[in-house]
Amino acid sequence: MSAETKAWVRAEQKRGQSAARLPVLLGAAQVGLGIAQAWCAAYLLTAVLHLAPRGLPVVLYAIGFIAFAALRAAAGMQAERLGFERGAAARRRLRNTVLSTILALGPVGLRGKHSGELAATAVDRVEAMEGLHARWIPATALAIIGPALVGLVVLWVDWRAGVVLLTAGLLVPFAMAVAGIGAGVAAKRQFIALTRLQTRFLDRIRGISTIVLAGRAADEARALAAAARELRQRTMRVLRVAFLSSTALDLAAAAALVVIVLRFAGPLRHDHALAPTALFILLLVPEFFAPLRAFSAVYADRMAAEAVADAFCALPEPPAPVPAADIRSVAAHGLTLAFEDVSFTWDAARGPVLEHLSFRAVSGEILLLTGASGAGKSTIMDLILGFITPDSGRVTINSVDLPVLIPAARTKMIGWIGQKPMIFAGTIEENIRFARPEAADEDVAEAIRNAQLSALVDSLPEGVKTPLGEGGFGLSGGQAQRIAIARAFLKDAPLLLLDEPTAHLDPAVEREVLESIKRLATGRTVIMATHSAIAVEFARNSGAKRLDLDSLRHARRREVLA
Template identity: 40%
Template sequence: MKPAERRLRRELPVVRHHLTTATALALLGAGLVVGQAGLLAGLLADGFAGRSPGAGALAALATVLALRALLAWARGALAQRAAAEAKRALRERLTARLRHTGPRRLAARRHGETATLLTRGLDALDPYLTGYLPTMAATAAVPPVVVGWLWWTDWTSALIIVITLPLIPVFGALVGMHTARRTARQWRLLARLGGHFLDVLAGLPTLRAFGREHHQSGVVREMADAHRRATMRTLRVAFLSSLVLETVATLSVALVAVPVGLRLLAGELDLRTALVVLFLAPEAYLPLRAAGAAFHDSAEGLAVAERVFAVLDEEEPAARPAPSPVPGLGTARLRLDGVSVHHPDRAAPALDGVSLTVHPGEHLALVGPSGAGKSTLLALFLGFTAPGAGRVLVDGTDLAALDPDAWLARVAWVPQRPHLFAATVADNIRLGRPDATDAEVRAAARAACADGFTEALPQGYDTPLGEHGAGLSAGQRQRIALARAFLKDAPVLLLDEPTAHLDPESEAAVTRATADLMRGRTAIVVAHRRSLLPHADRIVTVRAGVLDPAGPAPIAPAPAGPGPAAEGLVRS
C-alpha cells in the first residue's frame, strides 16, 4: 500500500467507513454468489435428469438475482457518495491551507497547477474510491468465501484455485509498478500544461504587444503533444496488463474446468457438483482481474493524492499561543521595530532593519523606486508577510500575537491592481461589508466617485462583470476598490499606488475619493505620483530595503501638471 493510500484512510474518516461498508457488502455479495451457483446448478442438474424445476427453487433463484442487482446498485451509490465526500474534504483542507499561505508564497506557486489540482486533479480520485477500493474489498472477501465453499464441495478443485490464485496479483504487481511511474509522469505533464496555459492566457495582451503569441501557441501545442504521448504510453501499458491478467485468469479457470470435465466423464463427480465448481471457479478469480483493471484507472488519482498531501505538508506554520484581542484601532500606534524581510527568490533583503512609527490618525506617504520594499512594508502591516527579524507592533502588541481575522476586519486595503470577481457591481462593492444594504452600497460608490459610471451601465449596480472586472477600465476598477474601503469604514487604511496606470481624468477622480477616504483615519499610502502627496502629513523614502533619511525621492510626473502643494512637498 502506498503512503498516499495510508494517509487517505488514516486522515479521512469517510474513506475508512467506505472501506468497511464495501467489505460488508462484498461478504454479502459472496454469499449471494454461492447461493446463486448452488440454485442454478440444482435446476440444471434436475433438468438434465428429466425432473421439472420446482416453483420454490425458481422463486429463490429470482430472489437471489434481484438481491445481487440491488446490492450492485447500493455499492455504486454508496461509492459515489463516499467519493464526493472525500473530494469535498480534501478540497476544503487544500483551500484552507492555501488561504493561510502568505500571498507572496501563494503567488510563487503556479496558479494553473493549483487550479488543476483542485478541479481536474481531485476528480481523478473517483476511479480509486468508486472502483479500486470496493474491488479491493471484494478481493479480500469473495475468494476466501468461494474457495471455502468449494473446499467443502470438491477439495481437489479448491486446491487448484488456491495454487493458481496468487499468479494474478504477482503479474499485476509487476505491471502495476511500471504503470505507477508512467501515470505520475502523465500527471506532471498535465499539471505543467494547465499551469502554462493559464499563464499564457493571463499574459496574452503582453504577448500580443510583443508579437510572441504565435510562439507561445507552439509551446502549448508541444506541451499538449507531450501529454498526449504520455497518456498513450500509459494506456498501452494498461492494455498490456489487462491482456496478461485475462490470460492468466482464463488459463487458471481452464486448469479447474478440464479436470472437472474428465472426472465427470469418468463418473467420479456428479453433475450438480461439477456445475457448482464451474460456476464458482471464475467468481474466485473475478475480483483479482477487476482489481488489476481498477488499479490502472486509479493510478492517476493516487498521484494526485500524493501531490495534495505534499501541498498540505509544505512548511506548516508553527503553533502559536491563543491570539490576543485586537486593541482599539482608532487610537492604535503602528510600529516596525528593526524589521528585516528576506524573500526566497531574492538575494538582497526586501527590508533590512527598518524601524518606523505611524501615529494615530497620521497620513504617511511611502515613496521610492520600484522594488525598494514599499509593498513589502504594507504586507507586514497586513500580516501577509512575517518578518524574519524584528517585530510589527500594534499599540505595543506584537501583530503575530493578535487574532488575524479581527485585525484584518479593522484594516481597509486598496491594492495597486484590485481584483474584481465575476459578479455584479454591487456584490463586488459589498465585499467590503457583506451585510451592507443597497443604500449603503450606493452611498459608498458615491463617496468613491463610482456612482456615475455604475448607473450608466446596462443594469446599473446589478450589472454582472467579467472575471477580473472585465468590462470596466482600470480607473473604474480602482474606484470600485475604493468603494469597498468606504463601505468597510475601517480605522486603518493601506493604499498601494491607487493612482498608478490611470489616465488624468481617472487619476483626478481617484485622488479626490482617496483624500476623502483618508480623512479621520490612520493611512499609509505607497505613491509613485504627486497627486496624493498634498494629502500626506509625512513622506518617507524607501531605498533598497531601508528608510532613506535624505528625504523624499523624485516622484514620477502625473499625467496632468501637479499642483503647487505637490511641488512643495517634492522639493521638501
C-alpha cells in the same frame, strides 16, 4: 516516487480504511450470496436437464436463486452508495485542505507557484483522489477475502479444483504488479502533460493581446496543439498499459476454467451424479475472479493517486496556527498601528530588507512610505497584512501583536487598495459588494458617491447592474481604481493600506483618485506606499507624515561605518 509521497499515500489509505469497513462487509456478503446463487443455479440446471437424481423441487431452486440475486443487488447498491459518499467526503476534505493552505500562505507564501498549477491541484488532482477512497481501498480487502471464500468452498467440494483455482489466483497479482508499475509511470507523465497544457493555455489566454500584436497567434496555436497531442498520446499509453492487467486476468480465468472442465469431463461420462458438483464449481470460477477483476479495474485509481500525490506534498507548509488561548481581539475604532524594532530578510545573501524599523501611525493619520524599488515598502504591507512575520521585533495593533489577533476580526479591520485592483467578472454592484455582501442598497449607493463613481454608473444603460468583463475589461484604470475605492468605502475598515494606488494613471485622473482617497482616509489610520511625486505632494498638503526608507537605510549604514 519519493519516500514523502509514499508516506502521504499510505496515510490516505489508512485514513480511508476505517470508513471502508462496512463496504468491505457488504462486498463479502455479495461474495457469499454469489456462492449461494451458484449452488441454486447448479441444482436448477441439473434438475431441468435431468442430469442428476431428483432432489428438492425445481421451484425452490428458482426461488432461492431469485432471492439471493435480489439480496446481492441490494448489497451492491448500498456498497456503491457508500463508496460515492466516501469519495465525496475525501474530495471535500482534500479540497478544503488545499484551499485552506493557499489562503493561509497568501500571495507571498505561494511565490513561484503558477496559478494554473494550483488550480489543477485544487480541481483535477483532488478529483483523481476519489477512486482511492471510493473504490481502491475496499477492492484491496475484497481481492483477498473474495477469492479466499470461494477457494475454501471449492476446496471443500473438490480439493483438486480448489488447488487449480488458488494457483491461477496467485499468478494474477504478479501480472498486475508488472502492469501496474508501468501504469503508474504513464499516469504520472499524463498528469504532468495535463498540468503543462493547463498552465500554457491559461498564460496564453491572459496574454492574448500581446500574442496577437506580436503576430504569434499561429505559432501559439501550433504549440497548444502539440501540447494537446502530447496529452492525448500519454493518455492512450495509460490505457494500453492498464489493459495488460485485464488481459492477464482473463488468461488466468480461461486457463482455470479449461483445467476444471478437463478434471470433470471423464468422471461425468460414468457418473451423472457429479453433474451438480461440476456445474457448481464451474459457476464459481467467475465468482472467484470477480473480486480480482474489480481490483484490476480500480488499480488505475491507486496509480492515479500516486501520480498526483507529488503535487499535494509539494504544497508549502501553512504557518503554524496560533494557540486558541493566545488569540485576542481589539477595539475596531481608534486604531493605532506600530512597528517596534522590526527586521525582515527575504534572502540572507542580499541582506535584510528591513532592519530595526520602528514607527507609529494613529487614528486619523496618514503615513507615507517612500523609497526606491526594493526599499521595503511592499514588505511592510505584507507584514501588516499578515502574509509574513518579522524575523525580529513586533507589529502591533492597539499594542496587541498582529499574529494573535482573531483572523476574521483582523481581516475586517484592514482595507487594501493596490496598484491594479482585482475586478471580477460580474456587475459593478457585485464587485463593490465583494467587501461586504450583506450591505444595504443605501450603503452601496453612498460608497459609489464617495468614490466619485456616480457619473460612470449613471452613464451606463444598466447602471450598477452593468456586467463587467474578467479583470475589469472595458474599464479604464481610473474607473477600476474608483470601484476599488468604493469597495473600501463599503468595507469601512479603520486601517487602510494603499500600495501605489495611483500607479499607471495620468496626472488628471490621479488627482481625482487622490481626492476620493482623501475622503476615504478621514478618521482612519492610513499607510500609503508610493513613488508618485503628485501623491507625495498631495499627502504633504494633507498633513501626512512621511517615512523615507532610503534615508533610514543610509542612516543605518552610516551608523555601522561610524
